[in-house]
Amino acid sequence: MNPEQELSPESEALIRMAVAGLSSPVGNTDLNVSQLVRYLGGVMSHREVLTVESALVENSSLVTRLAKTFRTLKTLQSQTWESLHNGTLADPLMEEIRTEWIEVASESLISRVLPELTLANFCQIPKDDLQETRIAKGILACLQSDGLAPKRPELVAATRTRTDLPLLEGFALDKLEIQFSAEIDSSGTLIVNIIMPIKYQAEGDTLYIAFEINRQWMGLGSSSLQSGSAILNLPGFGSLVGLTEGPLPPELFSLRMSEWPSVCALGALVVQSASHPFAEIESEPMIENGNVSVDIRLLPQSDELRKADAVELWFGTGGQVWQLLGCWPIPKIRDHKMTLTCPSPKPGLIGIAFPGVLKLALRH
Amino acid sequence: MLDHVSDGPERNISDMLAAFCSHDDLTSNHGFGQLAEVTRRGLHAYLRTKLHSVDAREDVVQEVLRRIWSRRSQFQNRGVSAWWRLVKQAADQCRIDYVRKVGAERAWDDSETGEIPATETVLVDDFLDSLVDRKTFYRFADELWLGFDPSLSEQQRTRRILAAELFYIEGMTWDEVCAILNRNESGPVVSRAELDVWLEAATTIRSLAFRMLYRTNEELAGHLLGIASASEADLNQVTVQAMSSDRAISTTSAWTREEIRVILWRYRDAERQDRILAHELCLLDKSEMANLFDRCLENFPFVPLMKRLCHQLAKWPKAQQELTDQGLWQRLVFEYYCRETTQHRDIYERTANAAELAPYHLTMGMLNVWLSNGRLMAKLANYAASHAMEISRK
Numbered sequence: 001m002n003p004e005q006e007l008s009p010e011s012e013a014l015i016r017m018a019v020a021g022l023s024s025p026v027g028n029t030d031l032n033v034s035q036l037v038r039y040l041g042g043v044m045s046h047r048e049v050l051t052v053e054s055a056l057v058e059n060s061s062l063v064t065r066l067a068k069t070f071r072t073l074k075t076l077q078s079q080t081w082e083s084l085h086n087g088t089l090a091d092p093l094m095e096e097i098r099t100e101w102i103e104v105a106s107e108s109l110i111s112r113v114l115p116e117l118t119l120a121n122f123c124q125i126p127k128d129d130l131q132e133t134r135i136a137k138g139i140l141a142c143l144q145s146d147g148l149a150p151k152r153p154e155l156v157a158a159t160r161t162r163t164d165l166p167l168l169e170g171f172a173l174d175k176l177e178i179q180f181s182a183e184i185d186s187s188g189t190l191i192v193n194i195i196m197p198i199k200y201q202a203e204g205d206t207l208y209i210a211f212e213i214n215r216q217w218m219g220l221g222s223s224s225l226q227s228g229s230a231i232l233n234l235p236g237f238g239s240l241v242g243l244t245e246g247p248l249p250p251e252l253f254s255l256r257m258s259e260w261p262s263v264c265a266l267g268a269l270v271v272q273s274a275s276h277p278f279a280e281i282e283s284e285p286m287i288e289n290g291n292v293s294v295d296i297r298l299l300p301q302s303d304e305l306r307k308a309d310a311v312e313l314w315f316g317t318g319g320q321v322w323q324l325l326g327c328w329p330i331p332k333i334r335d336h337k338m339t340l341t342c343p344s345p346k347p348g349l350i351g352i353a354f355p356g357v358l359k360l361a362l363r364h
Numbered sequence: 365m366l367d368h369v370s371d372g373p374e375r376n377i378s379d380m381l382a383a384f385c386s387h388d389d390l391t392s393n394h395g396f397g398q399l400a401e402v403t404r405r406g407l408h409a410y411l412r413t414k415l416h417s418v419d420a421r422e423d424v425v426q427e428v429l430r431r432i433w434s435r436r437s438q439f440q441n442r443g444v445s446a447w448w449r450l451v452k453q454a455a456d457q458c459r460i461d462y463v464r465k466v467g468a469e470r471a472w473d474d475s476e477t478g479e480i481p482a483t484e485t486v487l488v489d490d491f492l493d494s495l496v497d498r499k500t501f502y503r504f505a506d507e508l509w510l511g512f513d514p515s516l517s518e519q520q521r522t523r524r525i526l527a528a529e530l531f532y533i534e535g536m537t538w539d540e541v542c543a544i545l546n547r548n549e550s551g552p553v554v555s556r557a558e559l560d561v562w563l564e565a566a567t568t569i570r571s572l573a574f575r576m577l578y579r580t581n582e583e584l585a586g587h588l589l590g591i592a593s594a595s596e597a598d599l600n601q602v603t604v605q606a607m608s609s610d611r612a613i614s615t616t617s618a619w620t621r622e623e624i625r626v627i628l629w630r631y632r633d634a635e636r637q638d639r640i641l642a643h644e645l646c647l648l649d650k651s652e653m654a655n656l657f658d659r660c661l662e663n664f665p666f667v668p669l670m671k672r673l674c675h676q677l678a679k680w681p682k683a684q685q686e687l688t689d690q691g692l693w694q695r696l697v698f699e700y701y702c703r704e705t706t707q708h709r710d711i712y713e714r715t716a717n718a719a720e721l722a723p724y725h726l727t728m729g730m731l732n733v734w735l736s737n738g739r740l741m742a743k744l745a746n747y748a749a750s751h752a753m754e755i756s757r758k
Contacts, residue, residue, distance in 0.1 A: 005746060007738025010452075011484045013410060013476035015491065015741055016702060018448045021406025022377075022498040042547035049548045053522045060529065060576060067534040070544060320547060 031055050031062050033093070036069045037100040042318045043108065072097045081325045082343050106345045108317040109356045180255050182248040188238035194223075194230045194255070207232075209255075270294065273361040278302035279311070282337070285354035292325060292354055293341045300336060308362035313340050316357040327363060376496060377402060377444045385441045392436070400429050403451055410452065413706060414459055414476075416639060420466070427458045445489035453479065491745040494752050502699075508747045509695035510574060511567040521571070523554070524562045528572040531563055532676050532683070569677075569686035574695055576673050577666060577718055581704045584714075585632035587665050589624060603628055607645060622647045623656055630657070634705035661713060670718035687722035697731060698740045708732055 007015075031052060038044055039052045056062050072094050076084055085102060089095040179195040194207065207230045208222045223230040238244070270281045279302075283295035294313070298305060310329045314322040326342030346355075380402070383395025404425055411421045431454055432439070441447075456477045480488055495501050499518075506512045512521055523545060530536045530544065538559055545554045554562075562568055579587070586594025589602060606624035619627065626648055629635040637653065640646055648656065677684040686692070693715060700711045712731050719726040734740050 005487065005742040007484060007488075007742045007745070008481050009475045009738070010478050011480040011488050012738040012741050014448055014452050014480055014488060015745070017406040017410040017452060018444075018492050019406075019495065019498055019501050019702065020409030021402045021404075021448070022495060022501070023402070024498040040544065040547060044548045046548075050519055050522075053519070053526055057522045057525050057529075057575065060533070063526070063529045063534060066544075067530065067536060070536075070540065320543065 029055060029058060031065070033069070033096045034100050036066055037073065037097055037104055040066070040070055040073055040321075041101065041104040041108075042321050043104055068093070069097055073101060076101055077321065077323050079324060080327055080342065081323065081345055084323075085343065105315075105317045105323045109315075109346045109354075178255050184238040184243045184245050184248065186245050188236055188245075190232075190234040190237035190243075192232040192234075194232065196225060196228050196230070270358045270360060273314075273359050274302075274304050276302060276304070278305040278308075278362060279360055285358055287344045287346070287350065287352055287354055289350075290344055290347045291341050292344045292358075293339065294354075294358070295337065295339050296360065298330070298336045298338065304362055305330070308364050310363040311338065311340070312361045312363050313342065314359040314361060315345065315354075316359065322359060325358075377447065381441045381444070381447060384436070385439065396433060396436070399447075403429065406448070407451065407455055410455060410476075411459065412634075415462075420462065424455065424458045424462050427462070428454045431458065443489070443493060445485075445492040448492060449480065487742070487745050487749065490749050490752065494748045501702075504744055504748050504751065505695060505698055506571065507751075508744055509691040509698065510570045511691060512571070513567070514751060524565070524568045525571050525575065527554075527559060527562050528568045529575075531559075532572065532680075533576070533673075535676075564682065566686050566689070569683045570689055570692045570695070573673060573687055573692055574699075577669055577715075578696060578699060579665060579714070581632045581634055584665070585628055588627050588631060588660055588663055590618065599628075599632065626653060626656055627660065630710075631660070634707065634710065636707060664713070664717075666714055666718040667721065670721045674721055688724045690724070693719055693724055693726055694734060694740060697734055698744070701735055701740070708735055711735075 035048075035052055039049065044052065056066060076098055079087070084098065087098075089098055178197060180192060182190065182192045184190055192209065194209075196207070205225045206222050207225055209232055223232045270285060272278060277299065279296040279298050281294065282297050283293075285292060285294040287293075292313075292315075296311075298311075308330060310327050312327045313325045315325055317323050323345070325345070326340060328338060328340060331338070377399070380395050380398045383391050384399055386392045386395065407425045407428060408421055411424060415421045415424060428451065432450070460477075503512075503518075506521070507514050516524075527541050527545060530541045531538065536544075538556055542554055542556060542559055545559075582596070582599055583594045586592075586599060591598050591602065602624065606621050606628065625643075625645055626640060629640045629643065629646075630637070635643075641650060641653065646653075674684065674687070677687070696715050697711055700714060705711060708728070708731055712726070712728050715731075716726045716728075
């Protein structure tokens, strides 16, 4: 092979002819507003993303349009749902983005009523139900954004009936040693084997396992205690969070016992965007009369709360994207309780727990 | 006329040839139908510099296909490259016959007519056999001149270029870029550290520059004529208006009807100046045409594009330095040569002034050396051969 080789005009012409004859994979050379909004909304499948990104790279003007759409969405996402829904924009492109975004955001909530809003139930959403699977993954992605999901999740176990057990003096519930192991099997099921401490080996009791995030519990699932141990199976968990088959390293998460959480907490996907929690969630977020409603109790000792002017409630639309639902000024006279009520992004749902993840934040 | 119609997705040419050689008539017919579509594309591109009119080219294409089909019983499948050599040989012969028969057409470009030298068959054959589709050809070019890692998938390359455009050209922050790239289920999450590596890589900057500076013939013609979209439909509409002698059909451009015709011939169709002058609808003389081309040159988009690119990269001297890399300018020149025009002067006009701002001093002499005697193509063919050897070693 000669790096300095030349080619005759005949050879070059032959190559050019052959290349012109070769097929060129047909790609999309233009993108509409709906595609850009869905791409930025994080609601596209892998195949759709490939198509969009190829088109973007082929046409620089599309990247400019993408940037404009991104900046417009950023503004829209920080408007309350009521303003977003009722307002119109003078610029036709921005107005089109607004309309598309409302549709994408409202579609990001699960439409069915889950018996309990736990990861176990998310994992059991039928795989052919692509939209809901995508929504479930989107909710997890939202929790991973903003650093809300702990890097080393602490699982918490509690039994509903054992909280009245007399404890030895000096005995702390959360210091009880629990042995456990976890693995993902070949079908993508998470299997957690838990051996309870002797004092908690009550046959037939239901053991609830949850992630603790910002003092809120995100339900993982439940299992009944048999012979002092419980096995928690979460089919589909592996694929949902992207874990491959095999044992999970022990340092991946910890597990401790706790008292049974407040009624609303288990299954309530309300997280708080602050270095320390600034509110207690006092009721399960519900959709009633076309409104989202949740009761909170502000924690007056919170430093961040003292510096803030208002409380914001956001909902996760998937793809680490949040949309503001409402904003309420912090009462000057702090009776510490607030009822946050605002129009629901999915008016068709009535009388159910909010089917998505909510985030409380402070506005300064 | 041959009416072989293929249906279904296009297979690779090897499979088509195998089907064409089948003893089963239906399979053979179907295989030839697919070959005909592929061959038609190649023939039209080959004949563009040799026959003036589209109708003349189509007549020759039809005759080539007819001859090959009529001699199918004698056809032996010797591979993809052999097929194209057969097609080229038939095209050269059919064109000469056509010119003799019609008489009106002069053979404008005979330099490529004839068989390829025996010393080059191995390189050419190996090269053509390695090309699965057109994208593979340009992918090799990206690896050779822009420095892309061959192990990167198409999506990985795309994401790096997209990240660079969002960051350097659109002025987005790194966290905005990461937020966009990580929104969907499209592979591993891109971290800040990884994004930094992408954005600082020489190959990313060169690819960004290449995409910012390259314009197709349609885009360039559309730009000169003030057509925003430069879509085929828009350009065709302008063509119909410009070619019409009906003064009631007005053009909306700042150029006269006669000027629009010449702009379309020169920049969209890549016609040579002598052929434009010989066109019966060309009403400009040589001096008027030269004046028109000077005005067009002043309106070329390449210097403003390069100024914008330099301005956006000004804060990152190391990135800006990549604009002076010879590989970038060879890649641009090669792309124009393969896709848009073989006229060295045209390619020079699209690249030199922009290169000067890099600064990279590109002269006509350098460009002639690159393109003459197929040097760039030979370099690419050798690269593809070494790549194939590497794959087979692994």
